[in-house]
Each structure stands twice: as structure tokens, then as C-alpha cells.
Amino acid sequence: MFAKYHVKAQEFDPPLDWEGLFGRSGPLVVELGFGSGEFLIQNAIEHPSTNFVGFETSLTCMVKLQKSLSRLGMNNVRAVLSDGKFGLKELFRDKTVDAVYVNFPCPWPKEAHRNRRLYSKTFVDTLASVLKDQGSFHLTTDVQWYLKDTASLLIESECFSVKMSEALNKNVVSTRYEKKWLSRGKVIYTLMAVKIKSASIKRITWEDKEMPHVHLKNVCEDKVKALRDKVFHEDQESVFVVKNVYSNVDEFLLRVISSDNGFQQCYFVLIQKRGKSYIVKIDPSTIPYRTPTVKKSVFKIAEVIQS
Numbered sequence: 263m264f265a266k267y268h269v270k271a272q273e274f275d276p277p278l279d280w281e282g283l284f285g286r287s288g289p290l291v292v293e294l295g296f297g298s299g300e301f302l303i304q305n306a307i308e309h310p311s312t313n314f315v316g317f318e319t320s321l322t323c324m325v326k327l328q329k330s331l332s333r334l335g336m337n338n339v340r341a342v343l344s345d346g347k348f349g350l351k352e353l354f355r356d357k358t359v360d361a362v363y364v365n366f367p368c369p370w371p372k373e374a375h376r377n378r379r380l381y382s383k384t385f386v387d388t389l390a391s392v393l394k395d396q397g398s399f400h401l402t403t404d405v406q407w408y409l410k411d412t413a414s415l416l417i418e419s420e421c422f423s424v425k426m427s428e429a430l431n432k433n434v435v436s437t438r439y440e441k442k443w444l445s446r447g448k449v450i451y452t453l454m455a456v457k458i459k460s461a462s463i464k465r466i467t468w469e470d471k472e473m474p475h476v477h478l479k480n481v482c483e484d485k486v487k488a489l490r491d492k493v494f495h496e497d498q499e500s501v502f503v504v505k506n507v508y509s510n511v512d513e514f515l516l517r518v519i520s521s522d523n524g525f526q527q528c529y530f531v532l533i534q535k536r537g538k539s540y541i542v543k544i545d546p547s548t549i550p551y552r553t554p555t556v557k558k559s560v561f562k563i564a565e566v567i568q569s
């Protein structure tokens with residue numbers, strides 16, 4: 263019943279055909295971290311001819327949004343359960359997005375958590391790439407330093423014209439977090455950046471879209487079992503670890519966590535006997551984005567378990 267709203271982006275070849283997924287063309291607006299979905303729903307109601315895409319990392323929020331969309335019978339919203347930074351970069355073609363909204367992002371104030379913040383040079387380059395000319399980025403937050411840091415990066419890029427403002431005791435986006443901070447007397451800060459120049463970015467999932475798999479004549483069981491807790495650290499940007507090894511008659515299932523430049527995924531690699539040989543591949547129960555590290559993990563595991 264809710265399936266039409268949830269886009270399982272990992273199952274498609276990137277970039278996604280958003281017009282195909284909506285079944286129509288129209289302006290494209292993206293919200294990162296939609297939370298309870300108030301902003302997405304309100305805007306989708308007010309702009310029925312616009313296609314809205316939301317990203318969230320919380321399954322609870324995702325389910326809540328789908329229920330609301332279904333109850334309201336809406337057709338112009340789709341949602342992806344993924345890191346919004348990664349999604350915006352990998353799932354959209356250049357110059358196809360009209361506007362990107364972020365409302366009350368988690369600020370991650372500790373220096374040790376800096377990498378978890380939404381803004382970075384890569385994020386700004388992504389905006390300057392996927393937004394149409396004159397497309398806009400909108401940030402609303404209660405954290406002034408967060409807004410200023412984001413503004414500095416946008417200005418430094420020379421790709422945006424930036425405007426900032428403050429709102430006291432006033433609803434700007436009417437989300438759950440806005441209500442919470444206003445009720446505590448906080449000031450709400452907003453930023454709007456209009457794209458004036460493009461940037462180019464490299465996508466890590468757009469080339470070589472093959473599902474990684476390897477056929478092996480023989481597999482050494484001891485070598486498979488020895489993979490538990492083994493870390494493969496190719497370079498700074500690419501790391502994977504085999505967290506667990508489960509065995510069954512004629513097959514092994516390896517739980518793997520990979521990181522591509524900080525973008526983490528968890529999935530299973532299956533080693534399965536097929537007649538007299540073996541196949542090593544991603545287990546279909548957990549489909550990750552096919553990043554360079556995900557592909558590397560399948561090939562490397564196959565390399566080290568051969569007998």
C-alpha cells in the first residue's frame with residue numbers, strides 16, 4: 263500500500279529516472295532529513311505539479327511519512343531511506359533539481375563529529391552541480407554558527423549568491439523541530455543560496471554498473487572462517503571489515519561493513535556452492551549501493567578464500 267512512496271534507490275542503476283518514478287515531468291524539489299515530514303507534505307499539497315523527493319536515515323520517520331502520504335492520497339512525493347548527502351550526489355543528474363531544503367539538521371557540535379555535519383566542500387559542489395541555473399538551496403536552523411559555516415563555504419565556492427536572515431517568534435517551516443525551538447524562545451536562522459555558476463563532481467556509482475560476482479573452483483573453509491573481524495584498509499577513502507561469518511550447508515554468509523570516504527554501508531556477501539564450483543556475490547537480502555568499496559569487498563573476499 264505504501265510501496266509507491268518508498269524508492270529503494272540501491273535497486274536501480276544511478277542516476278535515477280525521477281520523471282519515470284513519478285510518472286510525469288515537473289519541477290523537482292529535494293528535502294534532506296525530512297523528520298516527521300510536515301514540510302514535505304505541506305509543500306507537496308501547496309504545489310501539486312511539483313515532484314518532491316525526501317531523504318531520511320530514520321526508518322521510524324520513513325514509515326510515518328509513508329502512512330501520512332497514503333492517508334492523504336498524495337502522488338507527488340517519493341522518499342529514500344539513505345544518507346541525503348550521498349543521495350543528492352549519486353542519484354541526480356547535473357542541472358535537474360530546482361531546489362534543495364534542509365530544516366534543522368543535526369548540528370554535530372563536537373569537533374570529533376565534524377564529518378557527520380551536512381555541509382562540506384563536497385556538499386556545496388554537489389549543490390552547484392545538481393541544481394539548475396538559478397536553482398536554490400534553503401537552510402533553516404536554530405544554530406547560528408552552523409548557518410554561518412555553511413554560508414562561508416557557499417560564498418567561497420563562488421557558485422552561489424547567499425542571503426541570510428533571522429526570525430524571532432515566527433514560524434518559517436512549521437516542522438516539529440521548529441515548534442520545539444520556538445517554544446523555548448530560540449531564534450530561527452535562515453539562508454537562501456541561489457546558484458549562479460556550476461561545479462562538476464565525480465560520482466562513485468555511475469561507472470561499471472555490473473553486480474560484482476566471482477566464480478571460484480574451490481573455497482578453503484578455514485580461510486573463510488579466518489575472515490571474521492578482518493579489516494581491509496586499501497587507502498584512506500576505502501575500508502571494509504568482515505564483522506561476522508555464518509555458515510550453513512554449502513554456503514557462507516559474511517556480514518560486511520564498508521566505508522567509501524566516510525559513507526558507511528552494511529550488507530552480506532554470499533559464498534554459495536553451485537554444482538562443483540562456488541559463486542561469491544552480494545546477498546540479495548541486503549542490497550547496498552554499488553560503490554567502489556562494495557565491489558572491492560566481493561573481489562577481495564573471493565581472492566583470499568580460494569584454495
Ligand SMILES: C[S@@+](CC[C@H](N)C(=O)[O-])C[C@H]1O[C@@H](n2cnc3c(N)ncnc32)[C@H](O)[C@@H]1O
Nearest residue numbers: 295296297318319320345346365366437438439
Ligand atoms: C533534528 S531532526 C529535524 C527533522 C525535521 N527536518 C524537522 O525540522 O523537524 C534531523 C533529521 O535529519 C535526519 N538525518 C540526520 N542525518 C541525515 C542524513 N545524513 N541524511 C538524511 N537524513 C538525516 C535525522 O534522522 C532526523 O530525522
